[in-house]
Amino acid sequence: MGNPQRFFFEITCLKVLQEQHFRYHLLPNNLNQKGNHMETTLIILKPDAVQRNLMGRILTRFEDKGLQIVGCKLMRISQELAAEHYKDHASKPFYPGLVRFMTGNPVLTMAVRGIGAITICRSMMGATFGSKAAAGTIRGDFGVSNSYNLIHGSDSPAAATRELGLFFKAGDILEYSRASDMYVYDSTGSKPE
Numbered sequence: 001m002g003n004p005q006r007f008f009f010e011i012t013c014l015k016v017l018q019e020q021h022f023r024y025h026l027l028p029n030n031l032n033q034k035g036n037h038m039e040t041t042l043i044i045l046k047p048d049a050v051q052r053n054l055m056g057r058i059l060t061r062f063e064d065k066g067l068q069i070v071g072c073k074l075m076r077i078s079q080e081l082a083a084e085h086y087k088d089h090a091s092k093p094f095y096p097g098l099v100r101f102m103t104g105n106p107v108l109t110m111a112v113r114g115i116g117a118i119t120i121c122r123s124m125m126g127a128t129f130g131s132k133a134a135a136g137t138i139r140g141d142f143g144v145s146n147s148y149n150l151i152h153g154s155d156s157p158a159a160a161t162r163e164l165g166l167f168f169k170a171g172d173i174l175e176y177s178r179a180s181d182m183y184v185y186d187s188t189g190s191k192p193e
């Protein structure tokens, strides 16, 4: 015969676990609803960020902000991939140096997700040139160079779709919920805020 108090205790534990399961597994659907402006953007930590051992500190900024890392890959960019990625800059005077820099050493590519992630990431990165970027931004805090500016971020939804397709294969970008999501966004209303 079982102990009734023990039985009651186990039922209570089960209810708590069910409640947690329910919350964690419902949240991502809520977060990904149409109209939430949930975006995924391509972030590249450039060779200077890797060589200067800044990968962890820069990645941490995106996590601290509440953005979600849904893809991550250390890789070396080929000449062909650099040419495709930077095709809009092909006629600019800085293009040969830029391709040489981006293909010369490994980069860390990331797919970063959040509501409004494209604009949020661009404002976290700061102005293009390290010498001009405001303090508090990634480029403003970690660099002084104009050419070696640590980080790339997609600048529009169309660019994000194109660039994520260049750097990640289907299946490399994951859908998953985080335990923190329920406090990263206020999901108690009709849509996450």
Ligand code: RTP
Binding pocket: 089, 094, 098, 127, 128, 146, 147, 148, 149, 151, 152, 153, 154, 155
């Ligand atoms: P990114 O594409 O890397 O996120 O940076 P961005 O939008 O702020 O800058 P963009 O105008 O797209 O330029 C792409 C990259 O080219 C290098 N650049 N050098 N020396 C120069 O005048 C110059 N101008 C641009 C930078 O590495 C810049 O990030």
Ligand code: MG
Binding pocket: 155
């Ligand atoms: Mg750009």
